[in-house]
Amino acid sequence: METKESIIVESRNFFGTFGYEATSMSMIAEAVAIKKPSLYSHYKSKEDIFKDVLDKEMQDYIAHLKSVLNDNQKRVMEILHDLMKTMSLDSTGDASADFYYRYARYQPQELKDYIMERYTESENTARVLFDDIIERGKREGEIDAELSNAQIYSTYFLLLDGLAVTPDFYGKTYQEGEFDRVWEVFQRGIRPASV
Amino acid sequence: METKESIIVESRNFFGTFGYEATSMSMIAEAVAIKKPSLYSHYKSKEDIFKDVLDKEMQDYIAHLKSVLNDNQKRVMEILHDLMKTMSLDSTGDASADFYYRYARYQPQELKDYIMERYTESENTARVLFDDIIERGKREGEIDAELSNAQIYSTYFLLLDGLAVTPDFYGKTYQEGEFDRVWEVFQRGIRPASV
DNA sequence: GTCTATACGGCGATAGAC
DNA sequence: GTCTATCGCCGTATAGAC
Numbered sequence: 438m439e440t441k442e443s444i445i446v447e448s449r450n451f452f453g454t455f456g457y458e459a460t461s462m463s464m465i466a467e468a469v470a471i472k473k474p475s476l477y478s479h480y481k482s483k484e485d486i487f488k489d490v491l492d493k494e495m496q497d498y499i500a501h502l503k504s505v506l507n508d509n510q511k512r513v514m515e516i517l518h519d520l521m522k523t524m525s526l527d528s529t530g531d532a533s534a535d536f537y538y539r540y541a542r543y544q545p546q547e548l549k550d551y552i553m554e555r556y557t558e559s560e561n562t563a564r565v566l567f568d569d570i571i572e573r574g575k576r577e578g579e580i581d582a583e584l585s586n587a588q589i590y591s592t593y594f595l596l597l598d599g600l601a602v603t604p605d606f607y608g609k610t611y612q613e614g615e616f617d618r619v620w621e622v623f624q625r626g627i628r629p630a631s632v
Numbered sequence: 633m634e635t636k637e638s639i640i641v642e643s644r645n646f647f648g649t650f651g652y653e654a655t656s657m658s659m660i661a662e663a664v665a666i667k668k669p670s671l672y673s674h675y676k677s678k679e680d681i682f683k684d685v686l687d688k689e690m691q692d693y694i695a696h697l698k699s700v701l702n703d704n705q706k707r708v709m710e711i712l713h714d715l716m717k718t719m720s721l722d723s724t725g726d727a728s729a730d731f732y733y734r735y736a737r738y739q740p741q742e743l744k745d746y747i748m749e750r751y752t753e754s755e756n757t758a759r760v761l762f763d764d765i766i767e768r769g770k771r772e773g774e775i776d777a778e779l780s781n782a783q784i785y786s787t788y789f790l791l792l793d794g795l796a797v798t799p800d801f802y803g804k805t806y807q808e809g810e811f812d813r814v815w816e817v818f819q820r821g822i823r824p825a826s827v
Numbered sequence: 828g829t830c831t832a833t834a835c836g837g838c839g840a841t842a843g844a845c
Numbered sequence: 846g847t848c849t850a851t852c853g854c855c856g857t858a859t860a861g862a863c
Contacts, residue, residue: 440828456738458653462857474859475829483857542797543651543734553799560801588813592791595798595814599790602737604748606755618783619790626821635846657839669841670847678839 441479443469449490453536457487457545488551494536495559506566513574517593518620525600525616538602564590581629589627596623636674638664644685648731652682652740683746689731690754701761708769712788713815720795720811733797759785776824784822791818 438446447468451460462483466473480486505520524534544552571589574580580589596619603615633641642663646655657678661668675681700715719729739747766784769775775784791814798810 455741456651456653458651459740461855463855471828472830473857474831477858478828481858539738542799543738545654546650553801556799557801584817585813587809588817591810592814592817595794596787596790598798599794603790603793604737604751606748606752614782615786618780619787622779622783622787622818622821624821626817626819656837658837666846667848668839669849672840673846676840 440469440471444476444479444486445490445493448486449494449536450532452487452490453532453539456539456543457548484548487548490536491540491552491555494533495555497533498537499559499562502563502566506570512579513570513577514579514624516570517574518624521593521597521600521620522616524597526613534601538598541598567593578629580627583630584627592623592626635664635666639671639674639681640685640688643681644689644731645727647682647685648727648734651734651738652743679743682743685731686735686747686750689728690750692728693732694754694757697758697761701765707774708765708772709774709819711765712769713819716788716792716795716815717811719792721808729796733793736793762788773824775822778825779822787818787821 444465448460448465451464451468462473462476465486466476469476476486480489505523506516508516511519527534540552541556567590568586571580571586574589575582600616600619603612639660643655643660646659646663657668657671660681661671664671671681675684700718701711703711706714722729735747736751762785763781766775766781769784770777795811795814
């Protein structure tokens with residue numbers, strides 16, 4: 438792997454796990470197996486590394502959503518189910534998810550504007566993708582057409598975020614069942630009334 | 633206000649808004665209007681300030697929940713509705729909520745064990761309080777008795793957390809409507825089938 | 828592009844006078 | 846309990862040889 442690639446990967450892991458301030462250039466350098474000053478041959482500052490990591494994560498996130506949501510072989514509720522399940526199970530220890538959800542909520546002051554712009558772009562794109570699939574769900578009778586797309590979208594994303602970042606206060610067994618419990622309530626909440 | 637009280641309040645605001653690492657003893661001292669070394673007459677370290685803030689927030693959180701949940705004048709769904717609404721609207725800029733939700737998910741390494749213990753205690757207490765009210769909701773026909781308490785609890789808390797901490801990517805108007813949209817889906821998801 | 832050496836600043840924390 | 850002065854450390858970042 439190229440040195441620059443390695444810097445991105447290791448930095449993302451540290452930023453996601455420990456946060457921006459708690460991640461030092463020394464930690465990154467050690468993980469990449471070079472000396473600290475060598476980092477500055479690739480990036481002019483710690484902020485610049487962060488921005489590069491962020492841009493890459495945004496691209497990957499959208500690419501992932503597109504590939505999952507545009508599967509016309511599957512029924513809509515199956516797609517939404519599988520996506521939520523993946524998020525809730527894989528996310529513990531998933532470096533990309535850790536990173537994505539952390540900086541959606543908590544931005545270092547000096548990077549706040551930059552970060553918020555990127556998330557706004559990303560969430561707007563995600564919204565369009567979801568509008569399409571929700572519309573399909575309504576047409577095919579899986580989702581109650583009385584509900585607005587915004588309703589489905591808001592609720593689904595709140596649950597998704599929650600599942601992705603909730604720490605396990607209650608232990609492993611509880612957490613494994615959490616997705617199924619939550620999914621049932623969501624599914625009851627959006628199904629057509631007459632079914 | 634006593635100096636020590638003031639330290640707690642200002643520290644909580646900074647810790648909640650900017651995070652533990654991004655909050656310096658100088659910032660706290662300036663906000664309290666004393667010099668930095670004077671802080672050490674009240675606390676022996678930054679970690680100690682944090683622990684005191686955390687303990688206090690936990691107590692307040694549980695006290696708040698108790699007072700809201702044990703209102704037998706109100707119907708169960710009304711209580712759950714009002715609590716979620718308060719969280720979703722007041723929480724933007726509510727220093728206590730900012731603090732509580734931030735450290736539930738992200739702990740500085742050196743304080744991790746201490747923080748997790750406190751949250752586990754707090755969440756276990758919250759769970760008992762919710763079990764009671766959910767049982768009441770089932771008895772009084774507002775909640776489908778087919779669903780487990782864990783289901784209601786998990787889903788409700790995921791939504792609550794989400795509403796409390798979601799940043800406004802979409803602007804003010806969108807955010808104001810978010811609570812109502814989410815509440816309807818939740819309410820449809822847990823109501824008895826025959827109603 | 829990588830290294831050794833180093834600058835400079837802010838951090839948490841302490842000493843000791845008042 | 847509050848202050849001024851200061852310590853030691855580690856952070857980001859740079860200079861300059863190879």
